[in-house]
Amino acid sequence: MKPFYHGLASGDPLPDRVIIWTRVTPETQLPKIEVFWEVAEDPEFSKTVKEGTFETGPERDYTVKVDVGGLDAGKDYYYHFFALNTISETAHTKTASTNAEALKMAVVSCSNYEWGYFNAYARIAEEEGLDAVLHLGDYIYEYGVGKYGDTTIGRLNIPEHEILSIQDYRDRYAQYRLDPDLQAVHAAHPFISIWDDHEITNNSYKDGAQNHQEDEGSYEDRKAIARQVYYEWLPIRESETHYRKFSFGGLADLLMLDERLAGRTQQADSTSDPRRDLEDASMLGEVQLKWFEENLKASTAKWKLIGNQVIYSYLDWGYETFRLNMDGWDGYPVEQEKVARIIQDNDIENVVFLTGDTHTSWAIEATNKPDSYNPENSTGAFAVEFGAMSVNSANSDERDIPVAAIKLHESNIVNSEMNPHLKFTNMRDHGYLMLNLSPEKATASFHFVETNRERTEKMKPSVSFEVMSGEVKLRKLEE
Numbered sequence: 001m002k003p004f005y006h007g008l009a010s011g012d013p014l015p016d017r018v019i020i021w022t023r024v025t026p027e028t029q030l031p032k033i034e035v036f037w038e039v040a041e042d043p044e045f046s047k048t049v050k051e052g053t054f055e056t057g058p059e060r061d062y063t064v065k066v067d068v069g070g071l072d073a074g075k076d077y078y079y080h081f082f083a084l085n086t087i088s089e090t091a092h093t094k095t096a097s098t099n100a101e102a103l104k105m106a107v108v109s110c111s112n113y114e115w116g117y118f119n120a121y122a123r124i125a126e127e128e129g130l131d132a133v134l135h136l137g138d139y140i141y142e143y144g145v146g147k148y149g150d151t152t153i154g155r156l157n158i159p160e161h162e163i164l165s166i167q168d169y170r171d172r173y174a175q176y177r178l179d180p181d182l183q184a185v186h187a188a189h190p191f192i193s194i195w196d197d198h199e200i201t202n203n204s205y206k207d208g209a210q211n212h213q214e215d216e217g218s219y220e221d222r223k224a225i226a227r228q229v230y231y232e233w234l235p236i237r238e239s240e241t242h243y244r245k246f247s248f249g250g251l252a253d254l255l256m257l258d259e260r261l262a263g264r265t266q267q268a269d270s271t272s273d274p275r276r277d278l279e280d281a282s283m284l285g286e287v288q289l290k291w292f293e294e295n296l297k298a299s300t301a302k303w304k305l306i307g308n309q310v311i312y313s314y315l316d317w318g319y320e321t322f323r324l325n326m327d328g329w330d331g332y333p334v335e336q337e338k339v340a341r342i343i344q345d346n347d348i349e350n351v352v353f354l355t356g357d358t359h360t361s362w363a364i365e366a367t368n369k370p371d372s373y374n375p376e377n378s379t380g381a382f383a384v385e386f387g388a389m390s391v392n393s394a395n396s397d398e399r400d401i402p403v404a405a406i407k408l409h410e411s412n413i414v415n416s417e418m419n420p421h422l423k424f425t426n427m428r429d430h431g432y433l434m435l436n437l438s439p440e441k442a443t444a445s446f447h448f449v450e451t452n453r454e455r456t457e458k459m460k461p462s463v464s465f466e467v468m469s470g471e472v473k474l475r476k477l478e479e
Helices: 117-128 166-176 178-189 220-231 286-300 332-346 403-413
Strands: 006-014 017-023 032-038 048-056 063-068 076-083 091-094 103-108 132-135 191-193 242-250 251-254 303-308 353-356 360-364 383-387 422-426 431-437 441-448 465-468
Touching: 006 076, 006 091, 006 178, 006 242, 017 076, 017 091, 048 063, 063 220, 063 303, 091 178, 103 117, 117 178, 117 360, 117 431, 166 220, 251 286, 286 332, 353 360, 353 431, 403 422, 422 441, 422 465
Parallel strands: 006 191, 103 132, 132 191, 251 303, 303 353, 353 383
Antiparallel strands: 006 017, 017 063, 032 048, 032 076, 076 091, 103 431, 242 251, 360 383, 360 422, 431 441, 441 465
């Protein structure tokens, strides 16, 4: 809707405030645009509670981001904007509750424009009663046309080359935010987001990346550009530290980790690479690890949720040429063990890792030492981990592996000698994870879309697991 072509969005809900976002696109470049915003208790705006103005311009790509304070906890709100003599559509958001008896979150990651339509986003937009959408990274991908995608359905990246400049990154976000399904989910629910690598470039770490070469300029410049544009285009509260905490009363604390830019050292090449076992090989960095430990130990909430970009638990992928993922926590075993010790030595219960990155669904009784894990009573596990499938980024079957072979491989690695703690995987289907919390239990449901090659409402059967408070044993629910 002109001039609000990129829709509305909200995010980072706290008990008394939430971020609201839009972008105003003028017909010709203007030095500044004054934007009026309004928040109300009802979609008709008969009960306005907050309003104000925000000045935007080309220096921030005409994006508008307001941290609206003074709101009530656990309450639904509606908001819109007015600029260039036009009023925007209305969007919905919600503040965090301070006395929640239940919590409902959708968990997503890995949305690649060229790999197809965002049907998972469309289905989440229709979900009722959501407290937030948890986006665990790879909101965009940096590649040029056809480098990592399926161009046969006509969804081609803009710009056509790999993004490097500030205008490149802005154009790529603008393209994604023109997608109607992504607009719909943002307009329906607040997001809590964290970046992974593709918001910068593939397999990024603090000082470099696999997909950054010398002829592409300074990595520090590229990282700064990626960070700036991410903050321009996402409804996220800006801070020097990207990692942060959200509380939902006594029911849940959510710790969002930055496993790319805060402190990650370069990935080892293989399990035999001596860099893997160095004491200072780090996923989080010393400062963030200390923050994580302090907040986890201090939490009095029933559930401790960890927004985690890459698989934490030990995971043998079972392929002859690929067993342990050096880009995941298995590539940083010293710090992986430090996290295990924080949880185990302090008897911290009800820890749930929520993970993206792998384009695969996982249900794991979390441990970094499968040899000491007993599948009969789950001893040796100290948390649970749910890995969200991709919204639409390529799965194994889209890499020319027959579906029958994928299913056989799944059955070979689940509840196996190599992975006795792995209770479920699906390497074939896209969709989203739905997490429901109560004081008594956590339930994770994997919702699979039928296809991403066309826009469709059709879904495949879902798969659900639950874990009771005080336990780490996962139970598969009847379909």
